[in-house]
Amino acid sequence: MSLDLELAAPETIYRVLSEDGSELVAEPPALTDDAVVAVMTEMVKARVANGRFFALQRQGRAGTYAPIEGQEATVVGAVAALDPARDWVLPQYREPVALGRYGPEVLRTYALYQRGHPAGGHFPAGVRVFPVQISLAAQIPHALGLAWALRLKGEPGVACVFFGDGASSEGDFYEAGNFAGVLGAPVLFLCVNNGWAISTPLSAQTAATSFAAKAAAFGFPGVRVDGNDALAMISVVAAARERAVGGGGPTLIEAVTFRMGPHTTADDPKRYLPPEQRAGWEGRDPITRLGRHLEGRGLWDGERRAAAEEAAAAEVDAAWEAAEATTVAPDHFFDHVYAEPTPRMVTQRAELRRRLGLDGPDAGAGS
């Protein structure tokens, strides 16, 4: 592969497709046509799911939602270069709708999460995805632990952890990056630089020349890639993965993209976002971009997109309906605190069940 991570200058942004997708500016990743179309289809699905969860929140049916619009290529491209059977993915909170490659259970589980159901944290056994992480950067040391474990077991996998430009300011990122360098563990640190941390712009987040440049603090390569270019994401993540699995150690990958929507459904970008900044990104939509390229290869057209959107809508709706149909016992929160509850928890739970009349008719008397 032409891309040499060791030599990557953390200031230049790696691209494969021109911004409008009309031409190749670097060697594309070696993928079958089906594989590239699958990437496109996943991006479309993420976009559709994004619209649905946004709408469901507005209807008061689902909880606060963090839109991915504009960042689909960063996530779908990255996971396209991973091996779901061997590699762990640790999302922050914006990525789950784009992790379809890790199986349909991911979307189903995420639907439960958006509903506020405890099972929303439980990606099924075998699905190498960690629970959604709200505590910024806290998942980064977890990724190092997973990667360290894979190395100890001699398994040829990596841990790919997503975190934002804002999250990169937390001690957890730096401490994990530094220790990962020492261990040479197979971690891919994927910094999603979408320009903002809620209302905080890059200029208030760091004075570093780039987020990739922070890798110099850890002693492993840092590379910047166009996060709206799915093919570039695939190339860079594939190269980093190859390097990590081969014992070359971690790579810090900064995906440069933009959050086209609000921070969450509770946020109002009008308070802080210069309209011209967003406007500047409107022409760089990742789906349009790869779409144009695939059209040129005769692999994509309006019809296929419509079909992909329809299939996606069906899948999302099914996932949501299943989530809405999933009930939960009111005392469920006692279940998974410990393998065995403490004596006090047993008393507390019994009291709650009595109060809620969960233990037969005559229960709950008085309280």
Added chain:
Amino acid sequence: MSLDLELAAPETIYRVLSEDGSELVAEPPALTDDAVVAVMTEMVKARVANGRFFALQRQGRAGTYAPIEGQEATVVGAVAALDPARDWVLPQYREPVALGRYGPEVLRTYALYQRGHPAGGHFPAGVRVFPVQISLAAQIPHALGLAWALRLKGEPGVACVFFGDGASSEGDFYEAGNFAGVLGAPVLFLCVNNGWAISTPLSAQTAATSFAAKAAAFGFPGVRVDGNDALAMISVVAAARERAVGGGGPTLIEAVTFRMGPHTTADDPKRYLPPEQRAGWEGRDPITRLGRHLEGRGLWDGERRAAAEEAAAAEVDAAWEAAEATTVAPDHFFDHVYAEPTPRMVTQRAELRRRLGLDGPDAGAGS
């Protein structure tokens, strides 16, 4: 000044004196003869104090002590480039014996600290030295706060914070470095790379090519300097100070030195230190090195050193005797928790005083 921090490559070590002190390899800092001799005298004093506190601990009179032997030039050189009337110094725990430039109170206060007296944390008002910090790296954000304050007040000072190679692995270092870059605050981050963090060698602490290289994560210059070369320390810290006071922002300075003694009086380096490593540093003693240079300039000789040692011994002994003569009320720990004690503390204190019979003859009955 010839030294250009912007251009400093974080891999090359800046030196002014050759390793044996016999020749100048770079332009020396512009200092009067008296000033250079003062630096030498302070280094000698630090060495003498080091021996005394070590001995006092062995005699069971003073508490655990962290020896500075071998690192005197790093600290004395750095503070020689600071302005005690304007600049804050934030030590870790190894530096206080070398801060004489900030006034004789520093040593007196430190003697109280080594005795386990609460006043050991109280450098007198006006002395811009922060209390000894045991919680590694915790003082680094404090330095940023002080520097931020100086900038808000428009005062031309800096905060110079000392921390070890080990401490550099704490989130506090990275978080403060990153925010300092954003604020452009006048902080000098002085990383004392003495090769070890107790028993942990550099190779287990970071994979970065140097500690200075970590500045790339923050967007300001990082520079490596020979920490056993007092003149080099003065030049680099002076340049960094000039830059910071001029609004140029922070600098990360890595002083490369070696801890010739144990980590503390409780440590046994035989368990981890390869003898040949220490041997390699024996020829690089910072006091011998500057001494040879000053002898060449006719500013130093055995007699003056003897005199300096004698004066130092007298000062240290006086400080220690004063510390040993300083008593403390057994209930002193209630004094400075809050400006006003809480009602519960008042009760607790009264109970303690009663128990200890501090409130007159008939007190303390029963308990």
Added chain:
Amino acid sequence: MAVMTLVEAINHTLHQEMERDGRVLVYGQDVARNGGVFRATDGLLDRFGAQRVVDTPLSEGVIIGTAVGLAAEGFVPVPEIQFLGFSWQAFHQIAGQLARLRYRSDGRFDCPVTVRAPFGGGVRTPELHSEALEAQLVQCPGLKVVLPGSAADAKGLLASAIRDPDPVMFLEPLKGYRLVKDDVPEGEHLVPLGKANTVQAGDDVVLIAWSAQVEVARRAADVLAAEHGLSARVLDLRTLVPLDIEAIVAAVEHTGRAVVVSEAPQSAGFAAEVVATICEEAFYSLEAPVARVGGFDVPYPVGMLEEHYVPDPARVVAAALRVCGEAG
């Protein structure tokens, strides 16, 4: 007087205190451009400028750590932690440094820092947005711990906190930001730290609470009066450090029966301290064991389950009936 929501009262007080004292600085995540995710700091940037109102990087540790240095140089920092659960990222600076600046320097430095953070749950947030960590903070000697339950108290206590020479953890009821609404004096209004408030008089039992649970206790008191003919006293502790032991003892001596309401996990929660204090100082006035109504020994649950976790008036009523020897 003007009717304000609790968050409006905070915003109004921050304006007044920054106006009054040029040393006051407000900073944290999204406090400037965005005016805070709850609008608590809305308008401060325009009014006081980018020198005194600052958006910081996403680093809780350094948000608190810089306050220590700023305070030592004479400023009065009022940093915000966006959600209390993220104070854990800064816990070493809060407990080990901020709380101890005066102590470690043997009295050299004042530490007039007020750390603001939303407290508690009830609004179906994601994880770590609803924590009630008051007990962990009370275990950090050197900190004062203040929890307003009304808009007027939010103003009076915040002003006192900002003017206090010691570090204050100022914990604002997340659920109450917009729900709690009451008359707030527009001029100078100071509520001293360390004085509890009898929200409602009563003789049969005292319901002791703080923050959002004060309202829960009040509603329970209404039910006890209306449906059970019991006269319940409601005591709002307002500050846990300093603790108004006198007021607690006086209330218990008056009623002989007490219920402590809080939303933190039961084991080692601050309610235990209230019970222990009562048992030490008013044991012989007790006609029944003191009851605790609070969170369970589990992490704060997800949205679908929180209604069963956070105390509600029914649970308080049941506990009150129990301690009053009725069919509780």
Added chain:
Amino acid sequence: MAVMTLVEAINHTLHQEMERDGRVLVYGQDVARNGGVFRATDGLLDRFGAQRVVDTPLSEGVIIGTAVGLAAEGFVPVPEIQFLGFSWQAFHQIAGQLARLRYRSDGRFDCPVTVRAPFGGGVRTPELHSEALEAQLVQCPGLKVVLPGSAADAKGLLASAIRDPDPVMFLEPLKGYRLVKDDVPEGEHLVPLGKANTVQAGDDVVLIAWSAQVEVARRAADVLAAEHGLSARVLDLRTLVPLDIEAIVAAVEHTGRAVVVSEAPQSAGFAAEVVATICEEAFYSLEAPVARVGGFDVPYPVGMLEEHYVPDPARVVAAALRVCGEAG
């Protein structure tokens, strides 16, 4: 049986557990080359190699954070925090992540992690080397909190902790590392988590303690017997989570009088939970208010002052006499 100091018992148990289970990893600051600053991990590197015994960088947050990932992949991490006061640097990972891995994943992941750290003071250390933070940890549901007071318990509880599927904060009495010395079974020896231990029988009053304070309570019991003719029972809680409420209640029902001894600051310390539990579960057996003997509401003091801060037998005796209605 062999007489061992507490730290020898820890070292011996780590050897046995690493031998027994290849998934056990020991890592932290200075645990490998140096064998730990107290020699608790001495010899492990030579015996089990650099893959399983690792010196980490100086980063508490990532020491705990990596344990979460290692556990999720099936390892059994036994990280060390060199001094408990520095667990604050990792508090977000301990309270928010380690404690909640099972809960956040709705039961997908076990979290068999044992975090070892020295606990408490008494040996004139510098700041933050002597903290007693058990109450803050008990307020983190999902953690188990274990504090051995004898060498035999250190072995039996550590082995149980390492084999437990949930995260355990294993807090070792700093003062007891070399001072505490007793008979330790050399073979398999497990002490279940959640069972208190009656160190000494007695009828007039029960002295409840954990960690190094158990020995203080025992010595107080001797004085009470020898000088005051009082028979004091000594109950070592051993684990605060799970808490052996039954044993506490049984002891109080037997004696009717109780003193709780701990070294943390009084306000919101775990002793308050013990008092509250007694008042809820054994109120009508109490013949006098329960007394607390503990640290004061100040940060742990410097060397010259610590003897007046840490509880000593005389204070326990005085409190016991008070609750027994004698001239206390």
